Amino acid sequence: MGLLRVLGDYFLLLRRVFSRPQKGKLYYKLILREIDSLGVNSIGIVAVISAFMGAVFTLQLAYNANNPFVPNFLIGLAARDSILLEFSSTIVGLILAGKVGSNIASEIGSMRVSEQIDAMEIMGVNSASYLILPKIVATVLFNPFLTILSIFVGIFGGWLVGVFTGVLTTQNYIEGIQHTFVPFYVTYALVKTVVFAFLITSISSYYGYTVKGGSIEVGRSSTKAVVVSSITILLFNLILTQLLLK
Template identity: 55%
Template sequence: MNWLFHLGRYWIFMKDLIIKPEKFSIYRKQLTRELDNFGYGSLGIVALTSVFMGAVITIQTVYNLVNPLVPLSAVGIVARDSIILEFSPTMMSLVLAGKIGSSIASEIGTMKVTEQVDALEIMGINSSAYLVLPKIVAAMVIFPFVVLISMFLGILGGWIAGVLAGVVSSADYIKGIQDSFVPFNIVFALIKTITFAFIITTVSAYHGYHTEGGALEVGKSSTSAVVYSSILILIFDYLLTQLILT
């Protein structure tokens, strides 16, 4: 029944977030900071992961294409659809859950155990809204752009690897990525990304905000944030795919 307790407390936590901000200018500044932190701060790891992910998908697809009747342009189609539908939104969200989720949980957790959260409450500030709301909004705004960049870099990485390895020609790959393209796939990927952004920020903030104790508990909260965010991402990935694509 422990999960019921957490579900209830998460619900109360979310309810407390919905308030009229004390001062919009302060929230705007916080939002700008988080946008920069989540967006610009994640580009390095996202770019690196995406390029190599695209490269591996391309080479593995070629390796598995044993039927000579299937044109090599299929490699481009497979790489494009795998990256757009699954790898960029889901894999990147898992990567971001590790990077941003743990950072949110440890930042808020540390503030909690060092009484900085109490200091906000004493001043009459809704601490959960002040600390968490800008992070949720920032993630839901910036993650789709990060994932779009990831899609582009993934497909680019596949093209570079395929051509450099000599397993697929540039013309075949480019023809493949243009063939029977379904624009809705991008919309679907972005819907998933926004959902995952919400999960990562709220679950991580929830774990950070309810940290009690010291440095050890901050570490545990950080780990829990990543674990539960990742599990929820995978569950919602399945649910959204089932709901939207079937």
């Protein structure tokens, strides 16, 4: 019953979020601000983690495929598919659930406990739409860019460490990257990214918007938002993989 109640409250909140905005121009400015806050500020951590993970993928594959019967270009192929299919969408989504999700939950939760949201409601403002909709739109629009960035940086990081450690040549790596490339894998990664962006933002906003109490409860709601977002991402990763790759 507790889960059903939470789901019911969550969908009721989404109904308010997607109600028709009263001032469209104001929302345009809010979306740009959220793109900078939630998207642009995440470029650094996504790039750094992607570079290192691409390097780790390449090294692990190279050392585990140390067999004269296994062609070296398969290292680049396996690294490419690992980054495309899972890392740049799912793993980056989990990272953003921790960074962006906790930020959203704590921001909205602080406004709730300080009664700023109540003041907005008294003035006749749809606080759910005003606070949450720009965040959802910003992440859904910008997170695909983060995924593309992660793919390129991850593949570049794999090439860099592979060549400088001598485990494979540039020619072998590029041959593996190009070998039997499936363009739909990029579409698959972007679809997952959009779904994950919506889940992270809406779930985190829900826990922040419905928090009760003081600063301690805000911290707890932020933790719950990260945990629930991460579990939901893993669940939808399974569902989308079954639907899109079967």
